[in-house]
Amino acid sequence: MTEVLAEAIITEPHPATNKWADVWRQFSHHKGALIGLLFFAFITLFVLIGPYIWTLDPNKLDIRAKDMRPIYTVLWNGEARVGWNHPLGTDNLGKDLLAQLMQGGRTSMAVGWTGMVLALFIGALIGVVAGFFRRLDGPLMRFTDLVLSLPILPLLLVAVTLFRESLSQMLGIETGMFILIVTIIGLTSWMQTARIVRGDVLALKEREFILAARSIGTPNNKIITRHILPNVLSPIMVSATLGLATAIITESALSFLGVGFPPDFPTWGKQLADAVPRMTEYPERVVLPGLAISLTVLSVNYIGDGLRDALDPRIRGR
Numbered sequence: 001m002t003e004v005l006a007e008a009i010i011t012e013p014h015p016a017t018n019k020w021a022d023v024w025r026q027f028s029h030h031k032g033a034l035i036g037l038l039f040f041a042f043i044t045l046f047v048l049i050g051p052y053i054w055t056l057d058p059n060k061l062d063i064r065a066k067d068m069r070p071i072y073t074v075l076w077n078g079e080a081r082v083g084w085n086h087p088l089g090t091d092n093l094g095k096d097l098l099a100q101l102m103q104g105g106r107t108s109m110a111v112g113w114t115g116m117v118l119a120l121f122i123g124a125l126i127g128v129v130a131g132f133f134r135r136l137d138g139p140l141m142r143f144t145d146l147v148l149s150l151p152i153l154p155l156l157l158v159a160v161t162l163f164r165e166s167l168s169q170m171l172g173i174e175t176g177m178f179i180l181i182v183t184i185i186g187l188t189s190w191m192q193t194a195r196i197v198r199g200d201v202l203a204l205k206e207r208e209f210i211l212a213a214r215s216i217g218t219p220n221n222k223i224i225t226r227h228i229l230p231n232v233l234s235p236i237m238v239s240a241t242l243g244l245a246t247a248i249i250t251e252s253a254l255s256f257l258g259v260g261f262p263p264d265f266p267t268w269g270k271q272l273a274d275a276v277p278r279m280t281e282y283p284e285r286v287v288l289p290g291l292a293i294s295l296t297v298l299s300v301n302y303i304g305d306g307l308r309d310a311l312d313p314r315i316r317g318r
Contacts, residue, residue, distance in 0.1 A: 036306070037299070044109065058104075059095065062094030070089040108293075111182055111185070118183070123197065131198040131204075164177065
């Protein structure tokens with residue numbers, strides 16, 4: 001009887017487990033990451049779909065409706081001049097702040113995503129090449145250390161000053177500035193990804209399945225695409241979330257300093273800069289874009305934290 005039970009236990013097939021289902025289960029147990037994901041989904045829908053629902057032009061001037069306060073301000077100070085047709089109020093030129101917040105978020109998110117993808121591509125490429133090819137490891141890592149030692153913000157300001165006019169004349173001021181800012185963010189944000197990916201590749205290339213692939217004559221390019229890259233997707237995905245947060249902050253800083261997009265092109269950083277001169281009279285004009293930037297970056301960081309915990313097999317399931 002005992003032998004029959006033992007045989008049944010041994011031969012009973014175990015239910016197949018899906019790796020990504022395990023990842024989602026672990027991710028969903030991280031409350032901060034789950035809340036961050038929900039908020040990030042909300043802010044993404046807010047800036048993508050919001051302008052189709054709230055159709056006011058963010059650049060439309062309405063002097064008769066200037067300096068309207070948000071609707072909620074009547075609750076604490078009884079402000080008589082409340083813009084009921086402008087839920088978040090208007091600025092000193094009569095521009096609707098809700099429409100500007102949506103359009104500015106769309107610009108900031110577009111710059112953040114595009115700059116993150118560019119930085120991720122450069123960092124993953126350099127990290128894989130440096131980790132897999134020993135003779136290129138030294139030069140590439142010393143170049144990475146050199147770029148890390150550069151003061152990023154002064155470098156950004158110099159680059160914008162040098163190339164802004166030429167790109168604006170060639171591609172138009174808005175398209176030219178978008179390409180310039182995205183390129184600068186991508187070229188100054190790839191270093192951490194490269195170092196993380198390189199470390200993982202150095203460990204992976206000594207594993208048995210890589211040695212087996214080499215022993216049967218598999219070319220290096222196929223080893224990299226079929227065996228190396230799929231196994232370094234986890235750190236790349238975590239780096240992507242951190243890179244997105246960095247890109248949004250960098251674009252907002254450039255716009256706040258007045259070297260980003262043109263004055264009539266709303267971004268969250270530009271809204272902050274425009275609100276500073278009258279922030280004591282209208283503090284909500286600083287709070288709204290500042291909260292949008294802070295909460296978006298915070299949610300992305302929490303998502304990255306949850307992804308790191310969920311994708312790390314050493315702590316998954318704890």
